[in-house]
Amino acid sequence: MVTRRICGQASTVSNPHYDAPVRYPVEQFTAEERAILTPHFTNLERPVFALVNLPETVKGALFARYSRYSGTVRRLYLEEFAADAPAGGRPFDEEEGARAAQLYERVFVGYGDDSIAQVGGAHVACEWVSNILTKLLQRGRLAAYLEQSTRYIPYDQPLPGGGYRFYRDEELGSEFAAAMDEIFAIYSRSLTEVEAWAAERWPRGDGEPEGPWQRSIRAKALDLLRGLLPAATLSHVGIYASGQAYEQLILRLMASPLPEAREYGGMILDELKQVVPSFVSRVERPDRGGEWISYLERRREQTESWVSRLGLDRRGGGEDAPSVELIHVDGSEEDLLAACLFEAASAPETEVLARIDVLDRSERGELLTALAGDRANRRHRPGRGFEALRYRFEIVSDYGAFRDLQRHRMLTCQWQRLGPDLGAGVPDEVREAGAGGEFERALEVSREEYERLVGAGLPELAPYALSLAYRIRYTLDLNAREAMHLIELRSGREGHPSYRAVAQAMHERIAAIHPGVAATMSHVDTSAEPRLERIMSEIRTHRRQVRAAEQTEAPPGLNPLG
Numbered sequence: 001m002v003t004r005r006i007c008g009q010a011s012t013v014s015n016p017h018y019d020a021p022v023r024y025p026v027e028q029f030t031a032e033e034r035a036i037l038t039p040h041f042t043n044l045e046r047p048v049f050a051l052v053n054l055p056e057t058v059k060g061a062l063f064a065r066y067s068r069y070s071g072t073v074r075r076l077y078l079e080e081f082a083a084d085a086p087a088g089g090r091p092f093d094e095e096e097g098a099r100a101a102q103l104y105e106r107v108f109v110g111y112g113d114d115s116i117a118q119v120g121g122a123h124v125a126c127e128w129v130s131n132i133l134t135k136l137l138q139r140g141r142l143a144a145y146l147e148q149s150t151r152y153i154p155y156d157q158p159l160p161g162g163g164y165r166f167y168r169d170e171e172l173g174s175e176f177a178a179a180m181d182e183i184f185a186i187y188s189r190s191l192t193e194v195e196a197w198a199a200e201r202w203p204r205g206d207g208e209p210e211g212p213w214q215r216s217i218r219a220k221a222l223d224l225l226r227g228l229l230p231a232a233t234l235s236h237v238g239i240y241a242s243g244q245a246y247e248q249l250i251l252r253l254m255a256s257p258l259p260e261a262r263e264y265g266g267m268i269l270d271e272l273k274q275v276v277p278s279f280v281s282r283v284e285r286p287d288r289g290g291e292w293i294s295y296l297e298r299r300r301e302q303t304e305s306w307v308s309r310l311g312l313d314r315r316g317g318g319e320d321a322p323s324v325e326l327i328h329v330d331g332s333e334e335d336l337l338a339a340c341l342f343e344a345a346s347a348p349e350t351e352v353l354a355r356i357d358v359l360d361r362s363e364r365g366e367l368l369t370a371l372a373g374d375r376a377n378r379r380h381r382p383g384r385g386f387e388a389l390r391y392r393f394e395i396v397s398d399y400g401a402f403r404d405l406q407r408h409r410m411l412t413c414q415w416q417r418l419g420p421d422l423g424a425g426v427p428d429e430v431r432e433a434g435a436g437g438e439f440e441r442a443l444e445v446s447r448e449e450y451e452r453l454v455g456a457g458l459p460e461l462a463p464y465a466l467s468l469a470y471r472i473r474y475t476l477d478l479n480a481r482e483a484m485h486l487i488e489l490r491s492g493r494e495g496h497p498s499y500r501a502v503a504q505a506m507h508e509r510i511a512a513i514h515p516g517v518a519a520t521m522s523h524v525d526t527s528a529e530p531r532l533e534r535i536m537s538e539i540r541t542h543r544r545q546v547r548a549a550e551q552t553e554a555p556p557g558l559n560p561l562g
């Protein structure tokens with residue numbers, strides 16, 4: 001029975017499939033077979049069931065074999081897998097290593113392809129990782145990630161073993177630790193100051209409960225000061241991913257120039273060897289993982305050498321302002337309309353496009369509105385036709401906003417190494433609270449330590465020293481469907497003003513080129529607040545300067561509809 005709420009009324013809807021006459025074969029099992037199957041299948045009668053109490057690698061092997069087996073998966077389990085299971089029904093968790101490895105090898109050798117490692121997964125927690133490493137962990141996209149929030153957690157508390165929460169490495173030297181201690185000390189002092197200011201600035205309303213008000217004041221103070229925290233700040237990340245995604249993750253970490261990444265790559269591998277050993281067995285084979293890692297390292301070195309040869313590695317001369325530029329567009333609103341109609345039509349896409357071509361402007365507008373549908377909330381998203389349009393944005397924002405936007409997975413995010421050249425902003429409210437001078441001093445300590453590390457021949461490690469308020473340049477390359485999701489979600493007033501400003505600016509840029517598409521994004525929150533307004537004004541000023549410099553109507557690839 002499923003309880004569903006319809007138009008405010010609770011109504012009980014019986015699941016019709018359970019009571020319906022059987023329209024599919026129901027397999028018969030003996031009592032002995034049922035005893036073997038019951039611990040591992042959530043039912044033995046229906047055509048939909050879940051696999052439980054089986055190691056991930058066994059489930060992977062079972063599904064891999066399934067693709068070439070004419071019977072059902074329960075029968076397959078009985079015929080080919082049950083004999084390997086320990087007696088008593090309870091699964092092979094402790095012995096998974098040897099048993100599952102044998103099963104996996106047998107199936108993999110016989111039927112192997114990479115997809116076997118897609119059908120089993122594991123939860124892994126990576127704790128005390130720097131804000132640089134969190135981005136590398138999440139770079140793969142084909143997984144689920146949860147990360148500790150700098151908006152809800154104060155970083156003024158010491159680590160369990162003492163000292164502030166930042167990444168430490170002997171190679172970085174004692175000067176690094178001293179600089180980080182100073183920044184965190186400023187953060188701690190400023191937190192008290194800014195919180196007191198916020199409590200006065202937004203006093204508790206009549207009848208407003210004390211607890212929620214206090215939490216909102218704290219959140220405001222944390223939001224305003226998060227820009228102080230250095231990229232070395234430690235966080236926790238929870239990951240749920242398939243074996244295949246983990247293999248890629250480990251290879252990527254092992255090939256990284258960052259010692260922290262290589263160390264965590266090794267630790268993730270060690271833990272996965274305990275729970276899904278076969279899925280990651282290729283990593284340590286010199287002829288597989290070894291060569292793969294060498295390929296990734298060589299590829300990076302060659303890219304860097306070409307960047308240097310082309311003179312593109314010179315830093316400095318940055319524009320000390322946030323910006324959001326739409327640097328390339330693929331497709332027109334007509335392409336989107338045709339793609340939206342395509343699946344319901346029976347004609348080739350060229351014919352669909354020709355038919356759209358004769359519609360006048362208002363008919364096209366009406367059609368687009370109808371195809372987007374009545375979107376009661378932002379989760380009601382139009383179909384795949386919206387994926388026919390693609391936008392490439394180049395963004396300069398503070399590292400804090402980048403960190404949050406980078407986590408969207410249905411897009412391609414590419415980012416440059418964090419440096420101080422693009423400047424950093426101090427929130428006006430922090431100045432109003434009287435902590436502006438201290439904030440600036442922390443930024444200076446951070447920049448000086450960055451420069452010291454670069455001077456000491458450690459350019460890869462130097463970004464650890466930089467505060468999240470420093471800006472970074474990155475691209476977000478995404479289709480119109482994902483743009484709708486990202487812009488509507490990230491413009492929401494519960495979000496941080498620096499990424500809200502980026503989302504609103506992205507919407508403005510899309511509206512300038514595809515007004516109809518922008519109008520379908522009906523849940524964009526355009527409300528403002530002082531900090532957001534200031535960032536938007538900086539972004540718009542930058543835009544005007546770019547246009548003046550370009551003296552052109554549109555950058556290459558843009559196709560204004562007029």
Ligand SMILES: Cc1cc2nc3c(=O)[nH]c(=O)nc-3n(C[C@H](O)[C@H](O)[C@H](O)COP(=O)(O)OP(=O)(O)OC[C@H]3O[C@@H](n4cnc5c(N)ncnc54)[C@H](O)[C@@H]3O)c2cc1C
Nearest residue numbers: 142143144145146147148149407408409410485489494495
């Ligand atoms: C105000 C705010 C605060 C937040 N705070 C935190 C926080 O403290 N900690 C934290 O960890 N996260 C936080 N998040 C969410 C986090 O940043 C999300 O990872 C981010 O929003 C990107 O994920 P997404 O699913 O929204 O979108 P995308 O990754 O862009 O994906 C787009 C859509 O694709 C689908 N999709 C993508 N990946 C999968 C998948 N693996 N499985 C199934 N469907 C998928 C979903 O439909 C998804 O909506 C916060 C978000 C907001 C707006």
